Amino acid sequence: MSELFVVGISWRTAKVAVREKLAFREDEVADTLTALTRELPVSEALLISTCNRVEVYGVAKAGSDAPSTVRGWLAQRRNAKLAELTDALYERRGPAAIRHVFAVASSLDSLVVGEAQILGQLKDAYALSGTAGTSGPVLSRAVERAFGVAKRVRTETTIARGAANVSSVAVELAGRVFGDLAGKSVLVVGAGKMSSLAARHLYTNGAQRIVVTNRSPEKAEALADEIDGVAQPWADLERLLAGADVVISSTGAREPVLTRAMFKRVAKARKYRPIMIIDIAVPRDAEPQIQDIDGVYLFDIDDLDKVVAANLAERAKAAEHAGRIVEHEAGQFEHWLRTQGVVPTIRALREKFAQIADAEVQKALDQLARKELTREQQREQLQRVVQLVINKLLHQPTTVLRGSAKEQGELRAGVLADLFALEISDQQPEVPETEPADDKSAEVQA
Amino acid sequence: MTGPVSVAVSPAFWVAVVAYCVASVLLLVVLAGKANVRPIAVLFVVIAMIAHGTDIGWRGVEGVHPAGSVREALGFLAFIVTGGYVLASTRYRLTLGGVVVMPVSLVLLLLARLTPAGDRSEDLSVLGRIHISLATLGVGIFALASALSAIYLVEDRALRRKKFDTAAFKDRGAPLEALDRLAHRLVWVGFPIFTVALVLGAIWTSRLGQDLGRIEYLLAVVTWFVFATLLVARQIYGWRGRRAAKLTLEGFAAALAVLVIYLVRRIVG
Numbered sequence: 001m002s003e004l005f006v007v008g009i010s011w012r013t014a015k016v017a018v019r020e021k022l023a024f025r026e027d028e029v030a031d032t033l034t035a036l037t038r039e040l041p042v043s044e045a046l047l048i049s050t051c052n053r054v055e056v057y058g059v060a061k062a063g064s065d066a067p068s069t070v071r072g073w074l075a076q077r078r079n080a081k082l083a084e085l086t087d088a089l090y091e092r093r094g095p096a097a098i099r100h101v102f103a104v105a106s107s108l109d110s111l112v113v114g115e116a117q118i119l120g121q122l123k124d125a126y127a128l129s130g131t132a133g134t135s136g137p138v139l140s141r142a143v144e145r146a147f148g149v150a151k152r153v154r155t156e157t158t159i160a161r162g163a164a165n166v167s168s169v170a171v172e173l174a175g176r177v178f179g180d181l182a183g184k185s186v187l188v189v190g191a192g193k194m195s196s197l198a199a200r201h202l203y204t205n206g207a208q209r210i211v212v213t214n215r216s217p218e219k220a221e222a223l224a225d226e227i228d229g230v231a232q233p234w235a236d237l238e239r240l241l242a243g244a245d246v247v248i249s250s251t252g253a254r255e256p257v258l259t260r261a262m263f264k265r266v267a268k269a270r271k272y273r274p275i276m277i278i279d280i281a282v283p284r285d286a287e288p289q290i291q292d293i294d295g296v297y298l299f300d301i302d303d304l305d306k307v308v309a310a311n312l313a314e315r316a317k318a319a320e321h322a323g324r325i326v327e328h329e330a331g332q333f334e335h336w337l338r339t340q341g342v343v344p345t346i347r348a349l350r351e352k353f354a355q356i357a358d359a360e361v362q363k364a365l366d367q368l369a370r371k372e373l374t375r376e377q378q379r380e381q382l383q384r385v386v387q388l389v390i391n392k393l394l395h396q397p398t399t400v401l402r403g404s405a406k407e408q409g410e411l412r413a414g415v416l417a418d419l420f421a422l423e424i425s426d427q428q429p430e431v432p433e434t435e436p437a438d439d440k441s442a443e444v445q446a
Numbered sequence: 447m448t449g450p451v452s453v454a455v456s457p458a459f460w461v462a463v464v465a466y467c468v469a470s471v472l473l474l475v476v477l478a479g480k481a482n483v484r485p486i487a488v489l490f491v492v493i494a495m496i497a498h499g500t501d502i503g504w505r506g507v508e509g510v511h512p513a514g515s516v517r518e519a520l521g522f523l524a525f526i527v528t529g530g531y532v533l534a535s536t537r538y539r540l541t542l543g544g545v546v547v548m549p550v551s552l553v554l555l556l557l558a559r560l561t562p563a564g565d566r567s568e569d570l571s572v573l574g575r576i577h578i579s580l581a582t583l584g585v586g587i588f589a590l591a592s593a594l595s596a597i598y599l600v601e602d603r604a605l606r607r608k609k610f611d612t613a614a615f616k617d618r619g620a621p622l623e624a625l626d627r628l629a630h631r632l633v634w635v636g637f638p639i640f641t642v643a644l645v646l647g648a649i650w651t652s653r654l655g656q657d658l659g660r661i662e663y664l665l666a667v668v669t670w671f672v673f674a675t676l677l678v679a680r681q682i683y684g685w686r687g688r689r690a691a692k693l694t695l696e697g698f699a700a701a702l703a704v705l706v707i708y709l710v711r712r713i714v715g
Contacts, residue, residue, distance in 0.1 A: 176622065179624050297606065303608050303610075
């Protein structure tokens with residue numbers, strides 16, 4: 001039976017210096033997949049290459065040791081020494097591979113558990129394998145199920161909840177105060193890199209306007225251009241604060257530039273409408289006492305880090321629940337995979353039975369059309385047809401069973417008894433021969 | 447027409463009691479971090495509301511007007527609070543609010559149904575019925591505003607004190623600005639209703655020849671003044687947030703005191 005496998009390298013097993021040796025550009029993936037399925041005993045293949053992982057998912061041809069050959073092939077393809085990669089490369093086969101792809105799609109194997117990017121990357125990789133023509137029934141089913149599992153994990157657990165970086169935390173905290181950021185104004189005080197990132201993040205999350213102010217007007221202009229904001233003079237700081245909803249401050253000043261006295265005036269001018277200050281400067285730009293003023297919410301860099309830590313702890317807790325979902329889904333998928341081995345037999349059996357029944361029914365119908373029959377004769381004819389179908393169906397297995405050697409015969413008889421739920425008593429009447437009746441026997445004996 | 451003072455509790459009452467209890471516990475479980483329990487908790491909140499409403503309807507069929515006495519009005523008040531909570535929950539995640547509202551509604555319902563009925567009251571005039579109905583509605587709306595204000599204060603405290611690992615923060619409830627705005631709107635709606643109820647109450651009381659200086663009447667006037675102050679201060683000085691939330695709670699506490707005094711008087715005669 002074909003077996004799903006994965007061979008790869010990830011942030012768990014190797015540093016970036018090793019991972020980059022195996023990385024593939026997007027435009028290399030399709031050719032690589034085609035070559036892989038052509039040169040190795042692999043019938044289906046998918047390649048995912050991100051900053052945190054390079055993995056080949058494949059279906060091994062029956063009787064082959066595909067994962068081992070893929071390891072060497074990957075190293076050779078990237079001109080890397082296999083010996084250097086041996087410790088970093090991992091492989092999973094069968095059920096373990098299924099669990100792995102489900103866990104990867106659900107972001108349980110990510111550096112930041114619960115991040116959403118990996119699912120998109122896996123979808124892109126799947127699309128590329130489709131383009132290359134290397135995704136087949138088993139891989140497609142596994143990957144598509146992995147997308148379903150990922151969706152379930154995100155819906156049923158809190159794994160994706162809570163920001164996991166400082167910029168996202170700024171958005172999350174603003175959401176706690178304002179809810180929707182639409183129509184809100186962001187004031188960037190200072191021209192630091194971090195504040196520009198956070199401001200941009202707020203902007204992409206719905207904030208309407210970004211204003212930048214800095215002691216150096218040139219730097220303010222430059223940053224405003226970079227983030228689609230408007231530069232305003234430093235001298236207008238208090239007025240700008242009165243008009244802002246979210247303030248991101250990182251000036252590099254040695255003394256606080258946002259003082260309590262200033263904010264008492266600002267809060268009054270704002271009629272105590274809420275204002276949130278994200279102070280990511282070290283030393284801090286805002287006096288801590290500011291947060292005692294009604295309507296003013298102040299967060300410094302330590303607070304943001306605390307939120308990240310709390311969110312990550314929450315995600316780790318959710319990951320346990322997510323792991324159980326993955327386990328359950330993997331079990332179901334394995335069951336499906338196992339049944340795939342018998343599906344062709346079931347299909348052939350049904351087709352054969354249907355053919356026999358159709359043929360006999362057709363013959364009977366032709367004969368009925370030629371003669372006028374009484375109700376009793378119709379009943380007898382119907383019984384005869386059913387008997388004929390039974391005989392034909394049982395002829396082959398009965399013949400094989402009779403002709404089997406003792407041990408094999410008993411084995412086959414046992415299987416039949418099991419399949420048809422037969423209750424077998426010790427004293428059986430003589431079993432009639434089930435030679436297929438020739439066409440004449442089906443003639444109506446009116 | 448005067449209805450009976452007391453009617454045996456309906457089966458719906460017991461369903462409501464059980465549903466309120468289960469909903470309270472489940473909302474606590476949700477707040478403790480079991481997010482997947484939320485749909486079941488919401489289901490029990492809705493069951494509690496429906497059963498509560500059915501119980502009021504049942505009593506109506508038996509001839510007991512929901513505003514026929516303070517005791518009945520308490521049950522109706524609890525229904526308004528629960529209904530308002532369910533309505534607000536369709537827009538915001540209010541787990542924290544549910545943890546407060548569900549037990550409060552349960553206690554009010556139990557007080558309304560299981561406390562001694564007291565002596566049969568005198569015939570209620572139309573004026574009296576309108577007064578009790580409007581006062582119940584007004585206080586119900588104030589109760590909702592107070593619940594939102596309470597949530598505001600808890601969330602505000604968690605945010606200011608940087609308690610990022612507390613249930614209040616982790617629950618990701620309604621944003622502060624929305625809570626403040628919604629509470630303010632409710633006070634705006636409840637205030638005129640309560641004002642009319644107060645005036646009608648004064649007229650009714652004087653017609654009955656009762657002393658207007660009784661403590662419950664004075665407390666009702668205090669309630670009116672607190673909410674009037676809140677509306678004026680917000681309009682003119684921009685009072686909002688914590689100050690507004692605290693004032694809303696103080697006003698509601700006065701209104702609640704009026705109800706409790708009425709209830710005690712009714713029980714002890």
